[in-house]
Amino acid sequence: MTDEVASLPDDVDAVQQALIEWYEADHREFPWRRTDDAYEILVSEVMSQQTQLGRVVDAWHSFLDRWPTVHDLAAADRADVVGFWTDHSLGYNNRAKYLHEAAGQVVSEYDGEFPETPSELSELMGVGPYTANAVASFAFNDGDAVVDTNVKRVLYRAFDVPDDDGEFERVAADLMPDGESRVWNNAIMELGGVACEKTPACDEADCPWREWCHAYETGDFTAPDVPTQPSFEGSRRQFRGRIVSALKDNEELALDTLGPKVRVDYVPDGEYGREWLAGICSDLADDGLVAFDADAGRVRLRR
DNA sequence: ATCCCGTAGT
DNA sequence: ACTACGGGAT
Numbered sequence: 001m002t003d004e005v006a007s008l009p010d011d012v013d014a015v016q017q018a019l020i021e022w023y024e025a026d027h028r029e030f031p032w033r034r035t036d037d038a039y040e041i042l043v044s045e046v047m048s049q050q051t052q053l054g055r056v057v058d059a060w061h062s063f064l065d066r067w068p069t070v071h072d073l074a075a076a077d078r079a080d081v082v083g084f085w086t087d088h089s090l091g092y093n094n095r096a097k098y099l100h101e102a103a104g105q106v107v108s109e110y111d112g113e114f115p116e117t118p119s120e121l122s123e124l125m126g127v128g129p130y131t132a133n134a135v136a137s138f139a140f141n142d143g144d145a146v147v148d149t150n151v152k153r154v155l156y157r158a159f160d161v162p163d164d165d166g167e168f169e170r171v172a173a174d175l176m177p178d179g180e181s182r183v184w185n186n187a188i189m190e191l192g193g194v195a196c197e198k199t200p201a202c203d204e205a206d207c208p209w210r211e212w213c214h215a216y217e218t219g220d221f222t223a224p225d226v227p228t229q230p231s232f233e234g235s236r237r238q239f240r241g242r243i244v245s246a247l248k249d250n251e252e253l254a255l256d257t258l259g260p261k262v263r264v265d266y267v268p269d270g271e272y273g274r275e276w277l278a279g280i281c282s283d284l285a286d287d288g289l290v291a292f293d294a295d296a297g298r299v300r301l302r303r
Numbered sequence: 304a305t306c307c308c309g310t311a312g313t
Numbered sequence: 314a315c316t317a318c319g320g321g322a323t
Binding site for chain 1: 317
């Protein structure tokens, strides 16, 4: 026997059963947990990647009202999808573009029927390892163990898994009961979301793993390092967001009309003027989010 | 002011 | 391996 699963308790069956029973006894209700439609689940996962779950619920219903099927989304104008995204404060606009592109892939490459394996799902734009396993699990009960920051935190604390992506992936896979990816991945992320958050709530949430948890035993609830990010206020990101938001009603605007909508201190020939704005519009155009005519100095969302 | 967080591009 | 990417919640 190797030391491959040295991090895990001997009675893995009991660990698995405890978590599943805990999850099934009580958990937060989200509408996407009551569907097995791959398109609806993909939309929820892409939204959830960047936005707190409570805020996703309304946006998810609205999105599916507007584009009920993958065919509807594939046929939509990119500008409308990006406009919806910014209108609902969903964050990174690139993801709206990716989701729209992924819908196009499903229609053109799979005749509108979603592929069911993580490896095929990973080929879709904006779908990486996490989302591929989430969709494969929740739509088809056929995913591998998901490894998101919730799962990393749980494994790091409970079983002393080293802060290393390969280690997390290996232990997460060893821990998942065969053929139960749907309930398992829901359950372990729920554990990270309500019991094993940054500030843990072991007793309050009746954590099912207290008897095995190294952190609960030692009182050391350190979590894996999360990279710090540059401040948002005053950042390029902030102004990109404001530009897309100003264009969301599909207007085409001249730079000098757009400028004051983006920053109050806009002066055409000033430090933050036409040249500065054109630079950001040019980046947005490179990202495929806007159509920018630099000579005419006019910009609008890209169809 | 800080937190949240998976993917793509390089 | 590192960085860009949004904006509400707290």
